[in-house]
Amino acid sequence: MDELWDLVVVGGGPAGSAAALRARQLHPGARVLLLDKADFPRDKACGDGVAAHGREELALLGLPDLLADYRPTRRLEVVSPGGARVLATVARPNHVVPRAVLDARLVDAARARGVEVRRHQVRALTARGDHVVLDGEIAARAVIAADGANSAMRRLIGVPGSPERHTAIAVRGYADVPAEDDVQLIAMQKDGWPAYAWSFPIGDGTANVGFGMLLPRLRATGLPGRQVLHGRLAALLPHLPARDLRAHHLPLSPGRPRPGAGRVLLAGDAAGLINPLTGEGIYYALLSGRLAGEAAVQEPADPLRAYRRGLRGALGRHLRTTDVLARASQSPGFIDAAIATAARRPGVFDMLVEVGLGAGTVPLPLAWAVARRWMLRAG
16 A cells, blocks of 8 residues: 555646645645645546636635736627627636646646646445545545546445436547637527537637537437537537547536545546536636645545535536526526626626626626516516
8 A cells, every 4th residue: 555645636627727726836745645646647528718716716825827828718608599789898808728837737737746647546445434445556635536527436425416407428520720819708508408509719820619518408409419419519600620539527606516525626627616606617626626725735634614614615506506506597598688687787787797607696686677677588
């Protein structure tokens, strides 16, 4: 058996790297091991968007310039299921950085901070009082599971994943666009709602493009999933023929599992932390990874309790907001009303961006105004 590690992190994406980075940032002498089944750089199907809240997390981790060589994207266009449209400049710009780049940079930063990085796929876990043993050979006082939406670690600790009704599937590719294109586009589709396509320009003459919908709605079509996803992407964005198409699952947050068991903490997609309104996950991953890393090294006697407390403080009100809005948004008319309101009121647009890409909430008066517009339209 290996030496006893202070922390073992499983998964080298944003959540796992953030956890490892934070642990070493707070305790430079901590023995931290980062495991991933892949070598980096490696591709990961994702929208690649890093919003302002995500960049703030990078700064907290001591990496304020990690994305400095990528062009900020300042404009966002949203088209509702019924055709309501808003195009505006966001209060704080977003970045689009391919995960092959972002994740490799984060792993390199963790390695530079003294984290040991190994290629290893975990297959077994045993809890032994004050530590956990992985595969009979790697022992740790705490383990952070950040191994994605289909987390094997989550299954090993007996935590059920997101139910199918709260699981989306999306296809992502890349397309050529004018280098000056700086508009992020989200185009929603009423057929099979909730469903939408996106185009997120990177700034180098390419854009991340994709289409996603709930898994039950996809299956209800009775057609092969690839045919539906690829076909709808091509129909919604006919001017952007995509290449390198890859599919991935999104465990939307109304179906969040509990964030761990014993000395194993779940972070990022493994914890079901995906915004149900937009599919945004990188900010949640960086935040939850950081909080998990803090709990592991600062509260070694009961890291899960500290982690739960941190998540409630950082995301509690926001997640309650997104849960309520996710239920309301099952009606495409509600989204039509929200986008129509945002088109007339820039402050509302900024607030919706904060809810969809960060940790924002919606004041009750605004929620009532949108609901009233929705009911008037329905009537």
